[in-house]
Each structure stands twice: as C-alpha cells, then as structure tokens.
Amino acid sequence: MTPPLLSLLVFTPLAGAASIWLLPARATRHAAALSMLLGLALAVAALVAYDPAGARFQLIERVVWISSLNVYYLLGIDGISVLFLPAVALLFLGSLVASWRAVEDAPRLHYSLLLLLQFATLGIFCALDTVLFFVFWELTLLPLYFLLGRWGVSEGSGQAAVRYFLIMLAGGIPLLLAFVILAASQSVPTFDLMALLAVSLPRSTQTAVFLLFLLGFGIKVPLVPLHTWLPQFSLAAPGSLTALIVGLKLGAFGLIRFAIPLAPDAALDLHWLLAGLGTVTILYGAVGMLAQSNLRIGLAYASICHVGLAVLGLASFSAQAVQGAVSLLLSFSLATGGAFILLEFLRQRTGSTDIHGLGGAAGTMPLLATGFLICGLAGVGMPGTSSFPGEFLLIIAALRSYTGAGMAALFGLSIAAGGFLALYRKAFWGPVTRSAVADASDLRPREWAVLVALIVMIVGIGICPGPWIEIVRPAAEAWAAGLVR
C-alpha cells in the first residue's frame, strides 16, 4: 500500500490552516511556513515518484464521492501537471515571505485564507474528476475575495474584489455547463476525465463544449477581450497576492487539460479562433504595456502578452507546443511571480510602484533592482533564462503553423521587452527624487534568500532546460496523439 501522496499534498495546507487556529497567535506565520515547506517536500516527492516513461496518469487515488451521480474523488497527475505542484508550493512560500511583516491586521485569518487558496490551487492541478476540479476551481474565489477585499492596498480594493468574484463566478457557468454536457453525452453519465478522454463525441457537441471551455477558461487566462479584470486586480492587490494570480496560469492549464483534449475535432476546426485570440492577446498585451506607468500593471500586461503566446502555440496542436507552453507557464510562476513579490518588497519600502513615485531606486536598493531585472528579463523571454526554451518551442510551433501570426508574435514580444526595459529604466535608474526612495533599505536576509532561490532556478533552468522538458515530453506526445483520431 503506497501512501496517498497527492491527498497528503493537497490537504497539507488545509491542515496548516486548521493548526493556525489551534496554536497561539504568535506562532501563526511559522505554522503557515511549516505547512508550506511540508507541502513543498510532498510536491517534490510527487515529482520524484512520477515516472515519465510510465502510464499517462499516475499516483491515481479514487474514492466514490457521490455514487448516484457517478462523481469520484479522483486525483492523479501526468507530465503536464506534475511540475506545477512544486511551482505552486514555491510560489506560495514566496508569497508568505513577501507578506511576512506586512500583515498586521488579523494575521490568523489572512494566513489561513492563503493556505485555503493553496489547497484549492493544488486541487485544481491534481483533480481528474471534472466535478472535483470544478469544486476546487470555485473554491479559489472565496479566499481571493477576502484577501483582496480586506488586505487590498488601494482605495478601490473592495470593489475590485467584488468585481473579480463576479467575473470569475460568471466564468464558472460555461465551465459547469460544459462539464454537464460532457457527462450527459456519455451512455453512463461520468465525470472521470480519463473516461471522457477515451470516447469521441459528435462534432456539434464538441463545438459547443469547446466554445464553453474557451469562454470559461479564457476569462481566467485572461484572453483579450476577457482580460479587463486583471489590471484592476493587480493594482488593488498586494504583490504577494498578484504573484499567485498572475504567476499561476490556471486558465491556460485548463485549456491544455480540458478544452482541447476533450473536444479535439472542434479545437482543430476552430484553430483559427484559438490562434487569432492568442495573437490579439500578444499584441494587445504588448501595446497595453507601453501605456503604463505603474510597474504592477505593466507586468500584468506583460503576462497577458506571454500567455497569448502560449495559446497561439497551442493552436498548432503539436507536442512541442505543449512542451513549450507548459515550460513557459512554469517559468512564469518563477519569473512573474518573483517580480511581483519583489514589487511588493518595493511597495512596502517606498509606498509606490509607479514610475512617478520612484526613480533611481537602483541606487538605494541594488539587490532588489538586480533581482527585479533578472525576473523581468525572464518574464520577457531573454535567452539564458527559464522562459527562453518554452518561448523558443512555442515560436517555432507558431511559425510553422501560422507564419503570419508567428511573425506578429515575435514583433509583439519585442515590443513587450522594450516596454519592460523602458519601465525599468524610469523606475530604477536616474537621479533619486523622492525621499521615500532615498531612505529605503535594501533586501533583508529573509527576502534575498527567496530571491536567490528564484534566480538560481530561473538561470539554472534557462541554462539546462533538458531534464524539465523531458519530464513533460511523453505526456505532451500523448496529448498531441490523442487529438488525432
């Protein structure tokens, strides 16, 4: 009997959240840190236990949940999801460190909500039953609503929280509908992803399901024109929270996991829609970034731009594209997540992340400035960083299938890189004009420990991407092979 590794992993944050309320108040942060470290260890254990050469889905746990509806508590991972688990664990640790001293208001509630969010996020990556997936998917909203509404950093954070909640709730409807349609179209209604993947549906059903998925996941990705919540969110939320939302591309994961494989014929028919949305998203994100003066919103647009590239690449439906997309999304967790965490450090010191409130920040905070530059360059796909392999694979895939769109994507990415460097220059270089910047101190040991870990990973994966991409490869090939019937 092997231990139920995935259940242990998923429920560790929940146990951590419970322990916060049982332990004395001063142990709150340490309890949270401990449970996140334990989660990281379990995520690494899952990665070690996963055998890339083995079956498609591994570490499967199946328990009947609602037998009359044929709903199971069904967990499992494949090469696509396995790497996300340590990424989630790392990112949450980073977020915890970024908010270590910042949360003075009801820290117990704050950290238990953060752990609840981690629980739901890990569940999303592990769930292989569509109902279970949906439960986890919606469960992310509650902690996010509170974290944003109560610990937001701008005037309108309450409004942003309601808006985010409602938009995501509306986005959940098409998803639920798609899952119900999928289940109802089987001879015996089932929500088991593996069973759903095994049967082929009529083309009209597939089209409906695919469009519903595209709408539901497209809001979360976000694809232009469904992206309007993101800039507001990134302004209202502390960087430690935005790092989680922007760093973890749940929407893109949903497209890879559900939308395309479950409706392959429709996806192939509607490849132009996927590619078109991807291209528009890249260009819009790049141009949108140029217009920003706030680093947080600028980074949000940069991430919109890059996730557009992942979608465009996916529209070529090749194994390389999936490998590229997964590795780009993972690199995002590190790079964008890291950049937002650094911006949170910056905001805590200077009270601003707007270029008008900064200027010359590199002089007083060299470590922070260097770290932000590395994370930012990784975010725009600089060679030698972890984003480059994924971006390279995606651009090749895009150029091969959609030459024009691929060229446009290259153009968009160059604009985004230029936009980032321009913002960086204005914020970090030049003379110091603000007293807040002049008085700011550089990173504390705890903070730069996180930063060093991130940079080591960003550069390490960038220089030596082989092993990571190899973990994804068998699953990606199975994914691409499943589309051709």
Place this chain on the structure above:
Amino acid sequence: MSSLSEVFWSEQAALPLVLILQLLPLFGAAAVFACKERPTAVIAGKIFALAELLLCVVVVSHVNPTLQALQLAERFAPLAYHVAVDGISLIFLLLAALLTFLMTLYGMSRGMISPGRLFAVLLLAETGLVGMLVTLNVAWFAAFSALELWSVIYLLRRWASSRAEIQALARFVQYQVFGWALFAGGCLVLGWGHAEATGGLWSFDLFDLIGVIPVGKFQTAAFYLLFYGLAVRTPLFPLHGWLPNMAQHGLIAVAPALMVGVKVGIYGMLRFVLPLTPVAVEYWQPYVVGFAMAGVFFTAALAFQQTNLRRLLAFAVVSHTSLLVIGLFSLHQSGIQGAVLLAANFGLAVTGMWFIVGFVFRRTGTTELHELSGLFERIPFLAIAFLSFGLAIVGMPGTPGFDAAHLALEASIDRFGALSTVATALGNVAAAGFLLWAFQKAFLSQARAGGHDVDKTLPMEYLVCGIALAAMLAIGFFTEPWLYLTEAASQAAAARFAR
C-alpha cells in the same frame, strides 16, 4: 398516467409515526401555552422542538427511499384523514423541524418579550407546516395552511410595535387571505369535479382525485386557482408584494423564516398541482417558466436598489424562488430533484442569514445598510457565517446548492436548451452580486467613527449559526444520502410527464 400507491404504516413501523409527528408539536404548543411565562415554558419549548427533530430522523429511518410509493400511510375515513410521506416530503419535514429548533434557540438569544407565548405560537406554526407536508388531502392542506398563517399573523400582531409594522401586517393579511381563498377555490373545483364524475360523492383526497382528473376548462381553472394560490404563498414574482414589507417590519427572522424558510408553496405544487392538472401544467409550462426567468432578474435588479438589509434578503428570496419554479416546471426528474434540494438549501441558508440580521439588529438597532459598517472586526464568526450562507444561495461548491443547481442545470439544458440555461444561471451571478455588495457594505467596510458599539459574538449565537452552518456544509460535501432519499420520489413525480 402513473397511478399512486402507498405502503401502510403497520408494515413499516410499530407506531403510527406520522400521526405522532403531527401531534407532538401540537401537544407541545398546548404544554408551553399552559406554562404561561414561567421559565419552564422556554425549556419545554426547546425540548419539544428538539424532540420533533429527532422524531423526524426516526421517521426517515423507517422509510425505504427506493420505493416510489408513498409510505407510512395512515387513513381514517370519517375525517378524510389521509397522510403519508415520501423522500421529498421528508426533506421538507427535516428542514421544518431543524428550522423550528433553531428558532427556539434564536428566540432566546434575541431576548424577546414573553418568550413562552412566542414558543407556543412557534410550535403551533410547526404543527401547521408538518401537517401540510404530510397530508394527502387538499382540504386538509388548506386547513393546515390556514393554521400556519394564523400563527404567523398572530406573531406579527402580538410583537408589532409601530405603525409601519401594522401596515406591513395589513398588507400581509390581504395577500395571504387572497392567496388562501384562491387555493381553497381550487380545492372546491377539484372536489366538485370528483362529485360530478362519481355521482355526487365529494372528495378531496389525492388518491381519489387522481382517478377523475378534471378535463378541459375545469382543469385549467383548477390549475390557475391552485397555482396562483400557492404562488402568493411561495412567493412568486409578481405576487411577492407582501414579503419585503413583512421582512422589513415584521419580527426579524422568525416571521419570514416561518413563511419562506420551508417552501411549502413549492411542495404544494409538486404534491398536488403537478399530478392533478397535468395537461394544464404542460400547456402553461412555457409561461410559468418565462415569468420565473423574468422574476429572477427583475427581483435581482430590485435587490440591488435596496438600502435595507432585511428588504434585500426578501428580494433575494423571491429571486431564488423563481429558480426553484424553473427547476420544478422543467418536469424532468433531475429538475424536480434539484428543485427540492435547492429549496431545502435556500431555506436553510436564507434563515441563517435572517438570524444573523437579527443578531446585527440587536446590536445596532438598525438594518439600514448605510448605517452599518465594519462589523467584521467585531463579529467575525457571524460575518463569515453570513457570507457562507450567501454563497450557499449562489450554489457554491461545498454547499448543498451546488449539486442541486447542477441537477437543475442538467434538466434545464434538456428541456429549455443551453441558452436559456445560461441566462438563468447568470441570475445566480446577479444574486452573488447583491449579496456580496451587502456583505461588503455591512461587514467589510471601514468602521465609521461614532458608529455603534458592537458586542462580541455570544455563545448562543455561535450555537445557532454553528448548527446551521455545520448542517449546510455536511449536506454540501455528503450529498449522496440526500440524493438517494429524493431520487425515487422525484422519479415518480416526473414520470407523469415523461416524453
């Protein structure tokens, strides 16, 4: 036409359980009334409410949910007494008993005047509710309905203290008497139809009536009278005019919870209207559903306009009741099952919210949204409970609303197509909108200087909300037994409309 069947109590239990179920609260009401305002009255009231809840559990354990037949049936011909239960009525019975029990706890924590009298009336209202849920005779249903209405009217009258309250009461009485009269008229049409068909033998028993279903205009008339009678009671848009005033000015929590906590209107439609007027139901189905869809959005829009938390909740009720009707009138097994479970979910959730509004009122003396602020700091548990109940109404996963909404969606896709289903589901988003908005204003906003001094949460408040919350989460994560309980009964209800 599927005929009805029943299993007598003597085959399933040693005692006529359903009779005891009805007599216990009646006896309790008498006992508490006799105690006057002595402290024992309060204790006795709680004990009777708890005993009724336990008895409901015993009844559930004696029923076999896999049978489509009505069970634990009892008949006594001279009084035309005929009762039985099935999975659907059991859900409502459990809910009624649980809510009454919670109300007895709540009544204490609010520190109301003359609690003895309050508890006696509460148990009397429970008698009416239980009677409505078990009887198979439309005339008995109407009689129990009158008993329950009288109890609520008495509650509103006895504890009314201002002109606005008297006005709300007058409005309430006008609506309810009118609705009751419509329903009674429908009963007469049915009974008369039976007399016509059998040569002068009047009967109001479901088993008799189903054999001689009225035809043509008679059926339409019966449908209209019964449906609108129940629609006032439910309340269904656009017949909901009594609820907002009553919610705003009536006794907080107890009065609205008694009227809309247990959706006897929905139950009555399912038990009597659907089987007795099937042709009219199918004919008028698109209109009913159309009105309900309009109702979801219209009342949601009205809810956004409210400045008073109690009125806002009233509109929330009307909005989600419309969803129940859509599920019911899908005339599809999943839809009916979903509607029943949703009804229980909404009942529990909205009663919980009303309790919290009562607790807030006790502290601040107001439920005006612009006067409330920063409550989260002082009463975090109640705030989280309020939000959780709100999310249950929206059908968040982990609450009973989720699986129920899921079933209703399935039926709705099947019967009305994906587009109308999406439109209806968006109604839920609207509900989430105004509930979150209210939550934000009352609980999350910065506490204003010179605001109310708010006490910490009391143990009794923890208990009331804790029980409701625990029940909700337990049902939400372990839906299986409830689906099992209602499956056969909803199949039986939908079988008449199989396509």
